[in-house]
Amino acid sequence: MDGRLKTFLKSRFPALVPLLRRLKFIGTSPQERFAKIYRRNTWGDEDSSSGSGSNLAQTEAVRAVLSSLVRELNCRTILDIPCGDFFWMKLVDLDIDYIGGDIIDEMIRDNQHQYGNSRRRFLRLDLLQDELPKVDLIFCRDCLVHFSYEHIFPALANIKRSQNAYLLTTTFVHRDRNEDIPTGGWRPINLQVAPFNFPAALRLIDERCPEAEYRDKHLGLWRTADIPVL
Ligand SMILES: C[S@@+](CC[C@H](N)C(=O)[O-])C[C@H]1O[C@@H](n2cnc3c(N)ncnc32)[C@H](O)[C@@H]1O
16 A cells, blocks of 8 residues: 555544554565565664664663673573564673574574674574574563564463573563554563563563653563463
8 A cells, every 4th residue: 555545544544553554464474574574674773674672772771781681690591582683782792602583584694694603693483483492591572562462472382381491571561551463563562461461570671762652661581480371
């Protein structure tokens, strides 16, 4: 649908917005949706093809604390899924074995070529269904916010099934309700309210998101064993 027509319909008939969002994704698999976003740089950030949430300003607070958290938890291995284009993570001095996983083949190939080494490798992994490597910490930033409930539940089940010790993942702590969206879109989610109902996090890291509307963006740390069976 023509962009101007879409903007017109959205402004004149706001009730149509959920339907328009769904139409956009009809006939494409979740993998194709994310591959298209990557190829076309749809999330269009100057720094990172993984979107503005992955630029230097928006990752400053996370970059400042991630390595000390990893040390504190005695982690020797981390799975960063999804790793996206590894733009900001390349600046974090982790000093542990790192596996980056993402669903987009060409991005994984590019990452492996540019950043792979003896302690860092990149694997094409589908968080929804692939068996996850054995690690101490699963880092899942800015991922579930792009998934429909239909995909969040299997992703969480897969993480729990991995029996890896910890999950560090995005949660917006001041939302009192969640909404469903088609996979490939975006909205904030709070993992501690319905339908996810996570227990209190072991740790909450404030991302200090510079966007006023999203100031409550955090990374929450849970034991994977404590992820509720959904
Ligand atoms: C917004 S980016 C976040 C990247 C990274 N975590 C960061 O903080 O920069 C979302 C990523 O999720 C990946 N993705 C989407 N569905 C996935 C799936 N089922 N399994 C693994 N990765 C997936 C996309 O390809 C995209 O690279």
